[in-house]
Amino acid sequence: MTKTRAYRDGVLLEEDFPMADVSDFLAEPDTAVWVDLCEPSEADLAELAGELGLHRLAVEDAVQEHQRPKLDRYDGHAFLTAYAVRFDAASERTTTHELAVFITPRALVTVRKDDGFAIEGVTRRWDQAPDLAKSGVPFLLHGLLDYVVDGHFDAVQALDDEVEELEDLVFDDRPDTAELQRRSFRLRRNLTALRRVVGPVPDVVGSLLRPDLRLADDTTRPYFEDVHDHARQAAEHAEALRERLTTVRETQLNLQSDRLNLIMKKVTGWAAVIAVPTAVTGFYGQNVPYPGNGTTIGFWVSTVVMLVLSVGLYTLFKKKDWL
Numbered sequence: 001m002t003k004t005r006a007y008r009d010g011v012l013l014e015e016d017f018p019m020a021d022v023s024d025f026l027a028e029p030d031t032a033v034w035v036d037l038c039e040p041s042e043a044d045l046a047e048l049a050g051e052l053g054l055h056r057l058a059v060e061d062a063v064q065e066h067q068r069p070k071l072d073r074y075d076g077h078a079f080l081t082a083y084a085v086r087f088d089a090a091s092e093r094t095t096t097h098e099l100a101v102f103i104t105p106r107a108l109v110t111v112r113k114d115d116g117f118a119i120e121g122v123t124r125r126w127d128q129a130p131d132l133a134k135s136g137v138p139f140l141l142h143g144l145l146d147y148v149v150d151g152h153f154d155a156v157q158a159l160d161d162e163v164e165e166l167e168d169l170v171f172d173d174r175p176d177t178a179e180l181q182r183r184s185f186r187l188r189r190n191l192t193a194l195r196r197v198v199g200p201v202p203d204v205v206g207s208l209l210r211p212d213l214r215l216a217d218d219t220t221r222p223y224f225e226d227v228h229d230h231a232r233q234a235a236e237h238a239e240a241l242r243e244r245l246t247t248v249r250e251t252q253l254n255l256q257s258d259r260l261n262l263i264m265k266k267v268t269g270w271a272a273v274i275a276v277p278t279a280v281t282g283f284y285g286q287n288v289p290y291p292g293n294g295t296t297i298g299f300w301v302s303t304v305v306m307l308v309l310s311v312g313l314y315t316l317f318k319k320k321d322w323l
Contacts, residue, residue: 002019002036003016003036004016004033005033007032007136007139010131012133022051022052022107026106026107031106032136033108034107034140035108036109037110037112038112038115038119040062045063045111053076053077055074055077057072061079069081070204071208073213076104077103077105080101082098082099082145083096084148085197086155087158089161092162093190094193095116097112097113099148100113103141105137110144125143126140135219135220137215141208142216145208148201149201149227149231149234152194152197153234155194157237159190159194162183163187163244163245166183170251177252184249191245195242198235199239201231204231205224205227209225209228266320
């Protein structure tokens with residue numbers, strides 16, 4: 001599926017026109033064009049690459065998956081790779097969707113590796129800022145990056161809420177150790193995936209602000225700087241979450257160690273109390289006649305007493321979470 005838009009002097013001329021008309025729009029002055037391709041093959045990009053003069057290596061990177069977030073410069077255009085991120089609290093999973101972007105002086109081409117990236121959110125972002133549309137490609141690029149970075153910030157905030165819930169679970173009166181370990185592992189895995197795609201973004205956006213690249217004009221520069229600030233905050237927040245998660249795990253282990261020491265102290269106390277009569281009766285051989293001595297009923301009574309006491313101690317220890 002291909003989506004297209006054409007702007008002239010900040011006004012949306014036409015959208016969803018055939019890709020073959022791109023060259024016709026670019027032949028007109030003061031016109032900027034956006035083309036979006038979803039899951040294209042290298043052959044699908046060949047025609048567009050010929051019209052826009054895209055470098056062969058950039059086209060290969062646009063088709064291949066799992067590229068690192070980056071900004072590459074070629075003669076006549078730039079190539080950017082970024083990721084949209086979403087955290088689903090229900091499934092406790094972080095999903096990433098790769099996006100490749102060709103940036104030319106008068107055209108912006110986005111290549112989505114799958115349909116999970118909601119490009120409609122980007123077009124809405126453009127429609128909400130018509131005052132910037134006269135800037136052309138910088139306007140399109142800013143709206144795209146602003147939407148992507150906002151998604152990063154939302155995902156980081158969602159993971160922050162999950163870490164807070166985990167911190168509360170650690171200090172429960174009777175914490176579920178297995179649940180804590182499971183959630184800690186999942187959070188660490190999600191946070192690793194998030195940091196991998198969010199961490200390089202501040203450097204990428206910062207590179208766009210370089211004067212020699214001419215990717216941000218005087219009108220859009222403050223807006224790009226705002227996106228850069230948000231990207232840096234998201235990256236720093238993600239790094240802080242990693243440290244908090246490590247602290248939670250260390251706190252959990254320390255609390256487990258403290259609880260184990262307390263249980264051992266209590267059990268040792270019980271053992272000392274029980275050891276006194278055991279030592280006395282063992283020393284004297286319990287040679288004093290007792291009820292049922294020498295009879296079958298005495299054997300069964302003593303057996304039942306031992307079982308009842310053992311079950312009672314087990315129940316008591318289990319209730320106090322010593323076992």
